[in-house]
Amino acid sequence: MKPAPFEYFSPRTVDEAISLLQQHGDESKLLAGGQSLVPLLALRLAGPSALIDLGRVDELRYLREGETVAIGSMTTHRQIEKDPYLLGRCPMISEAMSLVGHVAIRNRGTVGGSCAHADPAAEWPALAVALDGEFEVKGPAGVRTVPANEFFFSYFTTILEPEEVLTEIRLKLPPPSAGTAFMELARRHGDFGLAAVAAVITRRNGGIEDVRLGVAGVAAVPLRPSEAESILRGSELSDQTLDAAAEAVDAAIQPTGDIHGSEDFRRNAAKVLTKRALRRAFERAGGSA
Amino acid sequence: MMETELEIALRVNGKDVTGEAEPRMTLADFLRDRLRLTGTHLGCEHGVCGACTVLMDGKSIRSCLVFAVQAQGSELETVEGMAPSEDELHPIQQAFSNEHGLQCGFCTPGFLMTVSEFLDECPDPTEEEIRKRLSGNLCRCTGYQNIVAAVRSAADRMKAGSPRGDHD
Numbered sequence: 286m287k288p289a290p291f292e293y294f295s296p297r298t299v300d301e302a303i304s305l306l307q308q309h310g311d312e313s314k315l316l317a318g319g320q321s322l323v324p325l326l327a328l329r330l331a332g333p334s335a336l337i338d339l340g341r342v343d344e345l346r347y348l349r350e351g352e353t354v355a356i357g358s359m360t361t362h363r364q365i366e367k368d369p370y371l372l373g374r375c376p377m378i379s380e381a382m383s384l385v386g387h388v389a390i391r392n393r394g395t396v397g398g399s400c401a402h403a404d405p406a407a408e409w410p411a412l413a414v415a416l417d418g419e420f421e422v423k424g425p426a427g428v429r430t431v432p433a434n435e436f437f438f439s440y441f442t443t444i445l446e447p448e449e450v451l452t453e454i455r456l457k458l459p460p461p462s463a464g465t466a467f468m469e470l471a472r473r474h475g476d477f478g479l480a481a482v483a484a485v486i487t488r489r490n491g492g493i494e495d496v497r498l499g500v501a502g503v504a505a506v507p508l509r510p511s512e513a514e515s516i517l518r519g520s521e522l523s524d525q526t527l528d529a530a531a532e533a534v535d536a537a538i539q540p541t542g543d544i545h546g547s548e549d550f551r552r553n554a555a556k557v558l559t560k561r562a563l564r565r566a567f568e569r570a571g572g573s574a
Numbered sequence: 575m576m577e578t579e580l581e582i583a584l585r586v587n588g589k590d591v592t593g594e595a596e597p598r599m600t601l602a603d604f605l606r607d608r609l610r611l612t613g614t615h616l617g618c619e620h621g622v623c624g625a626c627t628v629l630m631d632g633k634s635i636r637s638c639l640v641f642a643v644q645a646q647g648s649e650l651e652t653v654e655g656m657a658p659s660e661d662e663l664h665p666i667q668q669a670f671s672n673e674h675g676l677q678c679g680f681c682t683p684g685f686l687m688t689v690s691e692f693l694d695e696c697p698d699p700t701e702e703e704i705r706k707r708l709s710g711n712l713c714r715c716t717g718y719q720n721i722v723a724a725v726r727s728a729a730d731r732m733k734a735g736s737p738r739g740d741h742d
Contacts, residue, residue, distance in 0.1 A: 286619065293580070293597030293643055323639040324620035326598075336597065340644055363633070387710025389627055389634040389688070474709040 288326035292335045299344060299423055299450055302337055306448040307425060309335040315450065316340070317359060317398030320390045345397070345452060354458055358397025358451045366391060375416075375458050376569075377465035377483055381408040384467070387475045397451045400436070403443045403506075406477050408467070409454075410437055410507035415483040415499025416456040424449035437506040459497070463487045464570030468562040469501075470554045472545070478502050479546045480554040484562035488570040492521045496563070503538035503555045510537045513559070522567045530563065531556040584648050586611065587655025595642040601635075602626040604642035605652060613653040613683045617712070624711035627684040628652045634691045653683035656690070666690060666728040675724030677715035685711045689725055697733055701726070 292309075296302040306313055314333035316322060317340075325331040339345060345359035350370045365371060366382035385391055385399075385408055399409040400420065410433075412418070418433035425448050438444050445451060459465060469481035483499035496517045500508045513533035520526045540551035579594040586609060593608035602619075605611045605628070617625035619638045626638040629651040656664040663671065666689050676682045685708065692699070692707045699707070704725045705718070713721060 287600075287603070288598040290596065290598055293641070295643075319639050319641075319644075320621060320636075323600075323641075327600075327620050327638070338644060386621075387624070388691070388707065389624065389636050389710055390621065392633040393635055393639065474706055 286327055286329055288323070289329060289332045291326075291333055293338065294335065295338045295341050297341055297343075299342060299452055302339060302342060302450050303423065303425055303448060305335070305337045306450070309337075311447060313337055315401070317401070318361065318394035319398075320386065320394040321398065321402045321404070339397075339450070352458055353455050356396050356454045356456070358400075358453060359395050360397075362386075362391035362394050362396065362399070363388065365396060374461065375456075375465055377467040377485070377566075378412060378456075380465075381412055381467040381469075381481075381483065384408055384469045384471070384475075384478065384481070390475075396454055400454060401443060401445060401451050403437050403439075403441050404477075405437075405440055405505055405507065406479075406481070406502035408469070408478070408481060408501065411481055411483050411499035411501035412467070413454065413456065413499070414507045414509040415485060415497045416458065417497075418457075419455040420451060421453035421455070422449050423452050428452075433507075434509060439505045459485045460487055462571040463495075464566040464568065466562045466565035466569065468558045468565070470558060477545070480540070480551050480558055482555070482558040482562040484559075484566040486517075486522075486563065486566040486570050488567065492519065493517050493526075493567070494519070498534070498559065498563075500534060500538065500555060500559070503540040503551060505539075508534075508537055510534045512537060517563070522563070527560045527563060531559045534559045580643050582642055582646050584645050584650060586650045587652060593642070597641060597643050599642045600638050601628070601630075601640040601642050601645050601650075602637035604645070605637060605650075608642075611652050611654050615680055615683055617680070617684075622712070623681070623684070624688065625681050625684040627687045627711065629687055629691060632691075634688055651687070651690075653686050656686060664690075665731045666693070666724075669728035669731060670721070670724040673720050673724035673727050675716065675721040681711060681713045681715075685713070685721060689728065693725070693729055693732060698729060699725070 313335040316336050316338045345357045347357040349355040362382045362385045371378045413433040420431045420436045465485045467483045469478040471478050481501040485497040487495045513530040516529045542548035583592045595604050605614045615625040617623035621636045621639045628637045
């Protein structure tokens with residue numbers, strides 16, 4: 286099937302894009318990488334009468350290194366995947382990127398598009414909650430900053446207002462000595478994940494000093510299971526503590542069963558991935574033995 | 575009711591071309607319909623099968639997920655541009671032929687473009703790397719075995735700097 290007709294606009298600045306959103310109202314939609322939106326248009330599950338392409342808004346493509354990394358919303362998954370600073374500083378980001386579809390998808394798909402689309406199974410939302418992400422949003426009234434745990438509202442729904450543009454995603458990188466891991470279960474490489482876990486661990490004296498978790502595909506929004514984190518913080522890494530953490534994740538999630546995986550299957554997957562990701566992150570962490 | 579068509583100018587396989595398209599016309603349809611470059615195929619038309627894969631500004635893309643108007647001013651490479659001449663195949667094409675890496679050939683152009691980018695980035699891949707990288711291109715005929723062999727053969731051939739157009 287082919288998309289229904291629409292008017293096409295290609296602004297050069299964020300302000301132009303906002304102005305177009307105001308002009309065309311409810312029937313307009315921003316186009317980022319198109320890897321999620323265009324299939325919806327092709328299958329006629331969405332039919333905006335105006336498409337506002339952010340592809341030529343160059344001010345949205347950047348990556349600013351730092352303890353908190355700032356990523357322009359139109360930066361592609363592939364650019365993030367290959368970024369030397371992030372590869373060195375926080376490998377789980379690149380690991381997660383390599384699981385997003387296939388290279389051709391990642392060459393066009395963007396960080397901002399993924400977050401604004403808010404598929405609960407997506408990798409970016411899980412990374413954002415695990416790394417204390419902040420989203421910078423610009424609209425007619427100006428700029429506001431939204432923390433990741435407030436940004437994702439429900440299935441495919443964020444707190445973005447119709448006339449707002451997501452401009453920047455900020456992630457607080459873990460200390461260089463931290464170990465990070467991103468693990469996902471999918472039937473085939475590149476498929477949508479049935480469950481995915483991002484884990485960050487800093488070690489001290491053989492135990493866990495600090496831990497962060499982000500879980501995707503198990504609820505309407507990505508989860509940061511703070512209960513599981515509390516169990517692990519200050520503890521040893523053992524079968525017992527891992528099992529306890531996995532149980533805490535199980536208690537926090539509400540997966541929906543479907544043709545790709547039943548609720549029970551997804552629950553189990555989330556628990557197993559939690560343990561595996563934590564183990565891997567622990568092994569990768571440096572710090573005093 | 576047809577929307578107003580826009581004029582699009584871009585380079586395809588090293589040549590400047592122009593054409594017209596409604597905003598909703600995908601790049602895949604534009605290549606096939608307006609430029610008569612029917613080597614690029616339509617399989618699923620929603621980004622999953624890879625049959626429509628082309629290179630845009632050196633990067634593989636799903637041409638069914640890009641609108642023709644978005645390709646304004648870009649540099650495209652399609653399967654039609656791979657062979658250096660009428661008499662000679664690109665080493666990757668030759669390898670697919672030698673290794674019987676195709677049957678009906680419908681998925682093949684998509685594979686060729688994917689492999690072209692892949693071997694450029696990763697000239698000496700392992701079998702696992704090959705299978706992983708090709709997972710975005712679906713084939714209903716071959717079972718992939720000979721496709722993987724073709725990629726291995728192409729990699730060896732191109733690494734060794736063999737003259738193009740070899741027949742084994």
